[in-house]
Amino acid sequence: MPKFRVQYKQKGKIQTKIYNVKTQSELENKLQSQHLFVLKITPQSSLKDKLFAFQTPKTKEILSAFYELKLGLKAHLPLNLLLENLQTHTKNPFLSAQFAKALFALNSGKPLSLSFKEAGFSDFICSMLEIGQKADMLGQAIEFILIELKNAxxxxxxxxxxxxxxxxxxxxxxxxxxxxxxxxxxxxxxxxxxxxxxxxxxxxxxxxxxxxxxxxxxxxxxxxxxxxxxxxxxxxxxxxxxxxxxxxxxxxxxxxxxxxxxxxxx
Incomplete structure (x- = not known):
């Protein structure tokens, strides 16, 4: 389960607390219900995440995730919702953590390509996403990513x-x-x-x-x-x-x- 380090201000003092939640939206709902004045949210790596760092995802698993991303874009679903679904439904813990990092970076206002780069995806995937966003052809860029993953x-x-x-x-x-x-x-x-x-x-x-x-x-x-x-x-x-x-x-x-x-x- 992802961990987030939340820095907030309460009663004139700056405090820090670790939250264990499934998704970032769940964290935001919890913070909103507690009426906290949030200063900063930072994702934290747990011991489990460090152990799963050696369990790199197979090409077939990445291919399946990008197929789901392609279908979501065709249905005109928001990117943050698509990444949240991928994080929840992906069975590989390492790949799920990658999508969680990409979602956090995207919600922080960073471009999609930079979000995927910070999450540890390959240079080819990040470059194609950057080209797709700049040319407003993200769906076609993901098609090229799927072709490359199939060949690999x-x-x-x-x-x-x-x-x-x-x-x-x-x-x-x-x-x-x-x-x-x-x-x-x-x-x-x-x-x-x-x-x-x-x-x-x-x-x-x-x-x-x-x-x-x-x-x-x-x-x-x-x-x-x-x-x-x-x-x-x-x-x-x-x-x-x-x-x-x-x-x-x-x-x-x-x-x-x-x-x-x-x-x-x-």
């Missing part, structure tokens, strides 16, 4: 199918590698020890990997998860690092070509 959804499904086979092969290779290092190599180690012969370099390196997995398995797994998390966060925040990683991905055999043609199809 179709291409993403195709990309998943293409990458499924190499991912499956890689997973099987990891399982086979772990099976050899954990169960097969110890038998050879005993055999070489019985004949007093030194182990080959390849066998020594594989045994070192076995020791690493057995003795430091959890630590290695946590380290890899930590590196992956910080790499992802850094990728989202740093433009230079994002460009570096994108160039690196494109140089990987097979995967680079797939990603290259995927972007071209977009």
């Amino acid at each position: 959804h179709k291409n993403r499904k195709l990309l998943t199918k293409i990458l499924l086979y190499p991912l499956l092969v890689s997973f099987i290779m990891v399982i086979v590698f772990l099976g050899i290092t954990l169960f097969v190599l110890p038998q050879f180690e005993v055999l070489f020890a019985n004949i007093n012969a030194p182990l080959p370099l390849v066998s020594k390196s594989l045994l070192f990997m076995r020791t690493l997995v057995l003795d430091y398995g959890y630590f290695s797994l946590l380290s890899l998860c930590g590196i992956a998390f910080f790499t992802y966060r850094f990728y989202k925040t740093s433009q230079k690092f994002r460009c570096f990683m994108d160039k690196l991905w494109l140089k990987i055999p097979y995967l680079g070509a797939v990603l290259h043609y995927y972007q071209l199809s977009q």
